[in-house]
Amino acid sequence: MTEIKIIKKVLAANDAIAELNLKFFAEKGILTMDIMSSPGSGKTLILEKTIARLKDKYKCGVIEGDVSTTNDSVRLQKLGVEVVQINTDAFGGDCHLEAEWIKDAALNFDLDNLDILFVENVGNLVCPAEFQTGMDFNIVILSTPEGEDKPVKYPLMFRESQVMIINKMDLLPYLDIDVKLMKDNAKKINPELKILSLSAKTEEGFDEWIEWIETEVEKKKVPLRIKVQEKKSD
Numbered sequence: 151m152t153e154i155k156i157i158k159k160v161l162a163a164n165d166a167i168a169e170l171n172l173k174f175f176a177e178k179g180i181l182t183m184d185i186m187s188s189p190g191s192g193k194t195l196i197l198e199k200t201i202a203r204l205k206d207k208y209k210c211g212v213i214e215g216d217v218s219t220t221n222d223s224v225r226l227q228k229l230g231v232e233v234v235q236i237n238t239d240a241f242g243g244d245c246h247l248e249a250e251w252i253k254d255a256a257l258n259f260d261l262d263n264l265d266i267l268f269v270e271n272v273g274n275l276v277c278p279a280e281f282q283t284g285m286d287f288n289i290v291i292l293s294t295p296e297g298e299d300k301p302v303k304y305p306l307m308f309r310e311s312q313v314m315i316i317n318k319m320d321l322l323p324y325l326d327i328d329v330k331l332m333k334d335n336a337k338k339i340n341p342e343l344k345i346l347s348l349s350a351k352t353e354e355g356f357d358e359w360i361e362w363i364e365t366e367v368e369k370k371k372v373p374l375r376i377k378v379q380e381k382k383s384d
Contacts, residue, residue: 167249171284181370182267187291189273192317194222195350208265215247215272246277279307293318301336308339320349
């Protein structure tokens with residue numbers, strides 16, 4: 151029982167900081183996304199293609215989470231965006247990012263000029279879902295080779311996410327996979343889940359993903375515009 155109480159205290163403390171993060175980024179008008187998945191699902195490639203399409207219109211930043219190495223950070227920095235690396239081996243090799251680490255990492259950005267902050271969480275379908283980071287959206291990526299049953303095998307991840315991306319649609323001709331069943335299983339866990347299907351390799355389906363992000367960025371800017379107008383009227 152003592153161990154359970156300690157875990158609850160840790161999660162409660164993390165959630166409190168996550169709430170502060172959410173409020174802080176909202177005041178700055180920054181759209182924030184926590185991107186989660188199992189290793190090899192295509193998180194980094196999706197981020198590369200996404201940033202390449204958005205960077206001329208919006209100022210993007212990335213907090214990159216891994217147990218070890220800076221491999222993914224190096225890939226993303228080539229796009230000319232600022233990347234802050236968090237290696238969890240410094241914290242005992244944790245399989246997730248925590249809200250306080252996000253808070254500290256974010257201070258490395260010019261937040262007054264940032265439009266979008268992407269967090270690429272540690273590759274895992276379990277732990278990252280337990281620790282809220284205070285982002286506007288939790289995005290779970292599920293690649294077609296992983297199978298239709300993952301939403302029901304790892305329900306918390308899909309329950310805590312608002313958007314699910316089915317990646318590697320270009321592999322469908324070579325797989326015995328039922329995408330409809332994959333979607334149905336996800337909706338069974340979370341009926342409100344927004345589902346997008348795409349291929350990071352071919353960029354099939356990417357337009358809908360980019361349009362969704364742009365819509366959400368503009369929504370974040372509306373309160374700031376209202377504040378500016380109110381100040382001018384005063």
